[in-house]
Amino acid sequence: MTSRFRAARGGDLERIEALIDARIRWMDETGIRQWNVTNYREVYPRGYYERMLREGKLFALDDGGEAVAAAVLLEEDLRWRDAPLPALSVHNLVSSLRGRGAGREFLRLAGERAAALGKRALRLDCAADNAKLNRFYENLGFRAAGTVEDGLYRGLRREKTDLPGRSLDVNAFLFEGYETLDVFGPAEILAHIGDYRLRWFSRGGGEVINAQGLRVLTEPLSAADPRGALLLPGGRGTRPLAGDGEFLAMLRELADASTYCLSVCTGSALLAGCGALDGHEATSNKRALAWATSCGEKVLWRDRARWTKDGKFYTSSGVSAGMDMALGFVADRFGRERAAEIARQIEYRWNDDPDDDPFSENSRR
Template identity: 50%
Template sequence: MNINVILFTDFETLDVFGPVEVFGKVENYTIGYYSQQGGIVSNKDGLRIETQKIDDIKINDVLFIPGGLGTRQVVENTSLIDQIKQLAEKSRYVLTVCTGSALLARTGLLDGKKATSNKRAFDWVKSNSDRVNWIQQARWVVDGKYYTSSGVSAGIDMTLGFVSDLSGKNTAEEIAFRIEYNWQSDKHHDDFWKQ
């Protein structure tokens, strides 16, 4: 299965590499990194990742969209939002972490669907679409092919949930044990939602 990770300037490190750690433990999963222009994409943690152009995506199994401070600019980038929409429509599954759900919401594809996001940025995310049924207390939400998670480390929980849905709970638990991670497997409850 191909995991197509969309990157942009100032993406959140753990939004990407927590889930990538999980995806990387699943047999026959291939991870690719893409950005609008291709080339090096960096963030405030000093991370620099080589990416291919979004137009180079050929297999649309999983579209993965992280969050981070960069989403505040990306929501205004209508050409990138249009590219995300086209890819999301073709993809078998679409996963977002943190404020990445704001980008997906801007496409209109979450209209009438349930979704969640980072609790500290929840009001801002909601301001990007009032047509989404935003679930504040959820750790992650699944609505059809769309998986959206709360902030940062919640992306790991959601990705383990995704693996569980596709490959069985035992596989997800084995991965969590292998990476020494205490998986919060209850998607309906996020300890951070009232803070």
């Protein structure tokens, strides 16, 4: 979307109230319990927004002269008084139901503002029992960081530290027999993000030989910063690892700690086998889908998807699909224009629709 992040103006207040009322009706219609069961409009009346406007704390995402998202941004937040990092807190985020991506774009730009102010984190909270919203925030890199109680409200605090200008390790977890393009396709794309640092790991470190005979010198997994992004390939080497309890335990620990988890091809079978994907949507190489699904019966497998995203987990179909997924991941973090520019730079025709899976018939052969 073409939009502008700005301080709210007096003329935005009626529009913001209309966005809130529309969201409350939507929550009633969809069975989501949050603002509609906490007397939200009484707790946050118009006078509250007028005060936030006067104090310069109310911000809006402008699209064509109209506010399509808005929130209060605080540099001091009593709900986080026990947290040491300097941060910017987001409260009362509301976005338009028309179109898609306004809330996501507002948070991306709020992260840029936090970084410009010298903050080390962007924070928010949401209802602890709102699974869909928690998955949305998890997908954006907001990690769980405690709870909050305020009257009828029971919330989960979330914190995002991978702000613009702050480095994030991309931890490629390699093993004997992995597929070349599974790793180096996404790695080429992620390397275009200046804040991302590619690192290469294996279970015990040392040289790892892949399915095509490529030799890579790796660090031991114990040396990884687990708070980074996990990149897990597939390939023939996943078959023996699916029954390797020690490896699966290491993978589960790393996946749980990672801010983001990206798997390519049958890498998702390993994430399923260690239990990390339980209750999440996922896909895999369509020629190996029957085997992948057998590795995790609690996973919500999709037999027609180029790639999936569910919370912090991204999974792709076979081999080249990892590049489409990686560009989708970049678009979610940095905006669609950034992803499209990377695709142009590497002269790659991006399949940007995760549901456009021309190879799904392979799962039925």
